[in-house]
Amino acid sequence: MAFTFQKNTEVRFRRDEALLRRAEENRPALRYTQFRPLGTVKLTQDPEKLGGVWTAPDSAGAALMAEGMGRGDAVILDFGAPLVGRFSVGIDSVGSPMDAPLTLRLRFAELPFELSMDNSSYDGWLSSSWFQEETVHLDTLPARLELPRRYSFRYVELRVLDTSPKYRAVFSEPVGLAQTSADRSNLTDRSCGDARLDAICRAAEKTLENCMQEVFEDGPKRDRRLWLGDLRLQALANYASFDQRELVRRCLYLFAALPTEDGRITATVFTAGEVIPDDTFLLDYSLFFGVALHDYLTRHWEERTFAELYPAAKMQTDTALQWLDGDGCFHAERAYQPFLDWGRDYDIRCAMQGVLVFALRRFLWLAEKAADPKLPEYRERLNAAAAYARNALFDAETGLFVSGPARETNLAAQVWMALAEVLPPEQSHALMEAAAARFAPYREARTPYMMHHVVQALYETGHPDKARQLIRDYWGTMLDMGADTFWEAFDPDRPEFSPYGSPALSSFCHAWSCTPIWLIKTYEK
Numbered sequence: 001m002a003f004t005f006q007k008n009t010e011v012r013f014r015r016d017e018a019l020l021r022r023a024e025e026n027r028p029a030l031r032y033t034q035f036r037p038l039g040t041v042k043l044t045q046d047p048e049k050l051g052g053v054w055t056a057p058d059s060a061g062a063a064l065m066a067e068g069m070g071r072g073d074a075v076i077l078d079f080g081a082p083l084v085g086r087f088s089v090g091i092d093s094v095g096s097p098m099d100a101p102l103t104l105r106l107r108f109a110e111l112p113f114e115l116s117m118d119n120s121s122y123d124g125w126l127s128s129s130w131f132q133e134e135t136v137h138l139d140t141l142p143a144r145l146e147l148p149r150r151y152s153f154r155y156v157e158l159r160v161l162d163t164s165p166k167y168r169a170v171f172s173e174p175v176g177l178a179q180t181s182a183d184r185s186n187l188t189d190r191s192c193g194d195a196r197l198d199a200i201c202r203a204a205e206k207t208l209e210n211c212m213q214e215v216f217e218d219g220p221k222r223d224r225r226l227w228l229g230d231l232r233l234q235a236l237a238n239y240a241s242f243d244q245r246e247l248v249r250r251c252l253y254l255f256a257a258l259p260t261e262d263g264r265i266t267a268t269v270f271t272a273g274e275v276i277p278d279d280t281f282l283l284d285y286s287l288f289f290g291v292a293l294h295d296y297l298t299r300h301w302e303e304r305t306f307a308e309l310y311p312a313a314k315m316q317t318d319t320a321l322q323w324l325d326g327d328g329c330f331h332a333e334r335a336y337q338p339f340l341d342w343g344r345d346y347d348i349r350c351a352m353q354g355v356l357v358f359a360l361r362r363f364l365w366l367a368e369k370a371a372d373p374k375l376p377e378y379r380e381r382l383n384a385a386a387a388y389a390r391n392a393l394f395d396a397e398t399g400l401f402v403s404g405p406a407r408e409t410n411l412a413a414q415v416w417m418a419l420a421e422v423l424p425p426e427q428s429h430a431l432m433e434a435a436a437a438r439f440a441p442y443r444e445a446r447t448p449y450m451m452h453h454v455v456q457a458l459y460e461t462g463h464p465d466k467a468r469q470l471i472r473d474y475w476g477t478m479l480d481m482g483a484d485t486f487w488e489a490f491d492p493d494r495p496e497f498s499p500y501g502s503p504a505l506s507s508f509c510h511a512w513s514c515t516p517i518w519l520i521k522t523y524e525k
Ligand code: RAM
Pocket: 218, 219, 222, 223, 227, 228, 229, 230, 339, 488, 512
């Protein structure tokens, strides 16, 4: 478990109104498209699919909708592709006059298995309010039911809880009004010449598209908000696809505008109403602000953005450096909690030493551009942290890095040290060779987020075949199991694994899983 809820109500935030205005100026327009369902389907059992559930066409469902549904009748609409948006449907009554309200339950699902679950027995640790379901009463018909909430769905179940013996409800013209700020006309150069990887890229694009709303959302089903760790990866995937820089810029400004008084950048910002920083802090995410700014500016250099956002990156770096001791050891355990992954418990120290070096390298690029007077000091501290990793954390016997007083060897440590480039290239190559021998198929990684870093580390250290194969195996297996868009968490050995105690609340269109677009474009061309 990486973390549960943080409540830091005593923390004081600063609020830079000028930066918030810039964020507002970069708010994207949403594009709307109407979709009609392809037809009605019924749930079937299929052990190959997630949760053992899939669908088959059900023409009886369409007939039932048109002829009239009474107590207990249900149909499932299949829109054929995932969409994020609002749902509406026309409803009328047939038979005798409507002498009692219609009670209708609607459920929205990204995957069929969600419709097979009994949500009332859920006892996970996240709020059950995230379930995409509504019960509505209609006192008079005909009416067009337009649900006010936004959902992420391909499937909609309409279940009549009750009418009355005197009438039945007929349904017509169901519509999904999809919304996104992504502009598909920006997509070019869409084949890498390998059908499997192409299919993975198409699903990854769809994932990103559906998460691109007024901010980069982590998942349109649940959380539905801007997280800094997700933003960093979404921004990379965006550069390799839609390339809508204003949305990245907007999100960077939102984080920079709302630091704490003691110099930390929040992990997540609420933007649905008034912009509010959450009192949740993740050390790696905070450090990724500078990384995301570096990534943005290396693609789209903008003097003004640099000048306005550099101070936030510097402040966060300075804050983190207070836990780097004179020997170059980064005491992440004394700082504040990192995320790293929704994995099993492991010692985070070595991985976080890697994250720090990785982030400092990118920050140094920014500090050079700024001609920061502290540049020599930053350089020195980066060198000390990298040297400490080489000298104190690398076990020459196993060829792997060790973490914490128990000298634990975990996957995250190897991956982050490889990405941090603390060893010379031949040794980094050998490191990931040893990591592959020890950890493949990398079941310690429980999310596409962590798996992204494993793949990137393999590519970066000269193991393209292993990296490519891992994309095919991991993301490809999700496709085989029914994914139209990629998932928040996935353990192929335990497909129903969820960080939240129930897959019913996992998100199956999750931003951080869209990175194959970037990985393939970056390393396979
Ligand atoms: C989850 C979010 C998000 C992730 C954080 C750490 O709740 O879905 O993707 O960044 O946790």
